[in-house]
Amino acid sequence: MTLHLTGPALRFFEISRSLQPARQVNAVVRPQEGAPVGLFVHLVGNFECLRCRRKSTDRIQTKLLRHEADNSCRDYRVGDAEELVGLGDYCPLDPWDDRSPLVVVVGEWDCRNCGLGWQWAKATFEVRPVAGDPIATLRELVDFRPWQAADLVGVNFADEWLAAFSGLWASGAKYNWFEGIEQWRARPLAERRERVAAGFRQWCREIAGVSHEAEPNASADGGRDSGSS
Numbered sequence: 018m019t020l021h022l023t024g025p026a027l028r029f030f031e032i033s034r035s036l037q038p039a040r041q042v043n044a045v046v047r048p049q050e051g052a053p054v055g056l057f058v059h060l061v062g063n064f065e066c067l068r069c070r071r072k073s074t075d076r077i078q079t080k081l082l083r084h085e086a087d088n089s090c091r092d093y094r095v096g097d098a099e100e101l102v103g104l105g106d107y108c109p110l111d112p113w114d115d116r117s118p119l120v121v122v123v124g125e126w127d128c129r130n131c132g133l134g135w136q137w138a139k140a141t142f143e144v145r146p147v148a149g150d151p152i153a154t155l156r157e158l159v160d161f162r163p164w165q166a167a168d169l170v171g172v173n174f175a176d177e178w179l180a181a182f183s184g185l186w187a188s189g190a191k192y193n194w195f196e197g198i199e200q201w202r203a204r205p206l207a208e209r210r211e212r213v214a215a216g217f218r219q220w221c222r223e224i225a226g227v228s229h230e231a232e233p234n235a236s237a238d239g240g241r242d243s244g245s246s
């Protein structure tokens with residue numbers, strides 16, 4: 018379907034488009050119809066759209082797991098294991114001690130029903146140290162909506178574009194991964210969480226047209242999905 022963008026939505030669309038060349042260097046390469054694509058794999062899960070509430074099975078492109086010629090574009094679901102190779106492209110939050118569990122916010126995925134992109138998922142891995150890269154087994158893959166700073170407690174790493182809600186990366190042509198990640202690392206953990214949650218709420222209001230108060234499951238627990246929808 019065609020997505021009609023006006024006002025803030027259009028601005029955001031332009032910004033995100035202008036960021037894509039940087040993203041192609043740093044992390045995920047988006048496939049374009051008919052064009053050759055870089056190597057990546059997918060994390061596959063069942064997600065619920067933030068806006069239209071439609072549930073669907075979606076694929077999240079990632080370089081977090083080994084992505085070589087023999088497994089490029091392979092789908093990984095809960096229970097599947099692969100070498101963990103890409104944490105360096107993610108933004109650190111709760112310190113990770115190299116042991117299980119490892120919690121990474123991955124993204125993003127687009128709703129096929131209403132077209133809303135920029136949606137996130139929380140991936141929990143069991144990690145087994147071996148010689149070379151550790152082996153990560155996907156144990157859980159669920160919707161992730163950081164309404165409050167507290168929702169980021171327990172997250173070890175976040176996708177760079179979720180972290181960018183912090184405002185610590187310049188937007189558009191001034192975007193620079195290295196400058197932003199330096200700013201990110203320099204901020205206390207609590208401030209990183211606060212900034213991401215504040216940026217996410219603003220994006221939800223201005224772009225997605227969803228407010229925290231309107232969430233059916235909004236409550237003192239920060240709006241986590243209670244599964245009662």
Ligand SMILES: [Zn+2]
Pocket residue numbers: 066067068069070071128129130131132133
């Ligand atoms: Zn939707």
